[in-house]
Amino acid sequence: MTDKERLLQYCLRQGDTHIIFGYRLGEWCSKAHILEEDIALTNIALDHMGLGNAWLERAASVDSEKRSPDDLAYRRNEREYYNLLLAEQPNGNYANTIARQFLFDVYSVLYYSELLNSADDTLAGIAGKGLKEVRYHYKHSAQWVVRLGDGTVESHKKIQEAIDDMWRFTEELFEMDETDDIIAKSGVGVDVSGLKEAWKTQVSEVLEKATLSLPDHNLSRTGSKTGVHTEHLGHILAEMQYLPRAYPDAQW
Amino acid sequence: MVEELNIEKVWELLNKVPDPEIPVLSVVELGVVRDVYVKENRAEVTITPTYSGCPAMKTFSDDIISQLKKNGFEEVIIHTAYNPPWTTDWMSETARTKLKEYGIAPPQGLAKNSLKLFAKNLPIPCPRCESTDTRRISEFGSTACKSLHQCNTCLDTFDYFKCI
Structure with a gap:
């Protein structure tokens, strides 16, 4: 693999993760339990789409096939998508969504704090922008984890189940393959394996405040780095890509 | 009859381009315009998004391009920069x-x-x-x-x- 191909791959992984998170959160539009949350989730969805676009722009700038950011988003199949499995998990009930976002938001704040020092100016710029946004995403999801956990018997049960359920997709956040290794060693990317301890500490702190416990299982599922997904991604792409694939000349 | 096209002129023109959502502020007052470059009748404007997913960004670009073209520029190029990230402190x-x-x-x-x-x-x-x-x-x-x-x-x- 050349340097450019590696950087392309790295940017696609981060960009795809944001696009898919953005898509999932966008599905809440007009469906949340209160108007304020409907607006919150769709606002956060927009941030993810914006960050995803920034990553895909950087990806497109090193793509030997000269694909545009839109081509990258709309013309790749499931096996060519590299988003984290966590991102594609269904919204479920509100606790499922909050648990999914929370586990990622804690990670994102740590990730972008490190990426600020990237040797690649564009990535460092995305990190500066992203950090401001993922911080309030974290604030939003962490406050809901506490509210649900320290809420009623029912809300406590649901958020605990949701955290337990999403837990198996968190190992992947810290997974490194050869591409990640080389990109991290060159100072462009982040060695995410080094973020795991800090992540676990912060997650534990919020769970404790929420009267919740850390999951007691070690089940884990990974695969996104090679484009192997859970069944959910295909359904997302089928819907998301339908229009641009059916009408390739469509313009906004 | 054509006024001289210089950097000051561009800033002055951009200061009349309103934010599409908050029309009392111009794109300059909002801090979205970061840099301006002028060569003859070509202008390059660097903007930075307020929020990365801000839906107004496309409108910002379109409005800046049309304002400058209306005022004598033949070519207007918009660059987007993320660094330093936009802040309300500006x-x-x-x-x-x-x-x-x-x-x-x-x-x-x-x-x-x-x-x-x-x-x-x-x-x-x-x-x-x-x-x-x-x-x-x-x-x-x-x-x-x-x-x-x-x-x-x-x-x-x-x-x-x-x-x-």
């Missing part, structure tokens, strides 16, 4: 006053102090009656950059331009 006092007069409470405090988890929020004075006895109704408002508040004194609801 907003001038004049811009803050305009926001307030428009009915939007301007950002309070400094961005770097505002993002701690469970931190106590600074009181947001009501833009209509100045009372600081206000409460937040929703952290996310009608656009990414605003939250929704209510004044406990005059009971009016108002938007707050978030400090970021």
Whole structure:
């Protein structure tokens, strides 16, 4: 693999993760339990789409096939998508969504704090922008984890189940393959394996405040780095890509 | 008849391009325009997004291009830069006053102090009656950059331009 191909791959992984998170959160539009949350989730969805676009722009700038950011988003199949499995998990009930976002938001704040020092100016710029946004995403999801956990018997049960359920997709956040290794060693990317301890500490702190416990299982599922997904991604792409694939000349 | 096209002229023209969501502020006052380069009748303008997913960005670009082309430039190129990231700390006092007069409470405090988890929020004075006895109704408002508040004194609801 050349340097450019590696950087392309790295940017696609981060960009795809944001696009898919953005898509999932966008599905809440007009469906949340209160108007304020409907607006919150769709606002956060927009941030993810914006960050995803920034990553895909950087990806497109090193793509030997000269694909545009839109081509990258709309013309790749499931096996060519590299988003984290966590991102594609269904919204479920509100606790499922909050648990999914929370586990990622804690990670994102740590990730972008490190990426600020990237040797690649564009990535460092995305990190500066992203950090401001993922911080309030974290604030939003962490406050809901506490509210649900320290809420009623029912809300406590649901958020605990949701955290337990999403837990198996968190190992992947810290997974490194050869591409990640080389990109991290060159100072462009982040060695995410080094973020795991800090992540676990912060997650534990919020769970404790929420009267919740850390999951007691070690089940884990990974695969996104090679484009192997859970069944959910295909359904997302089928819907998301339908229009641009059916009408390739469509313009906004 | 053609006025000389220089950098000052471009800034002056851009200062007349309103934010599509908050028309009392220009794209310059908002801090979105970061740099301007002029060579003969070609202008290059570097803008930075307020929020990375801000849907107004496309409108910003289109409005800047049309404003400059209308005023003698033949070629206008827009660049997007993310670094340094946009902050409300760049907003001038004049811009803050305009926001307030428009009915939007301007950002309070400094961005770097505002993002701690469970931190106590600074009181947001009501833009209509100045009372600081206000409460937040929703952290996310009608656009990414605003939250929704209510004044406990005059009971009016108002938007707050978030400090970021």
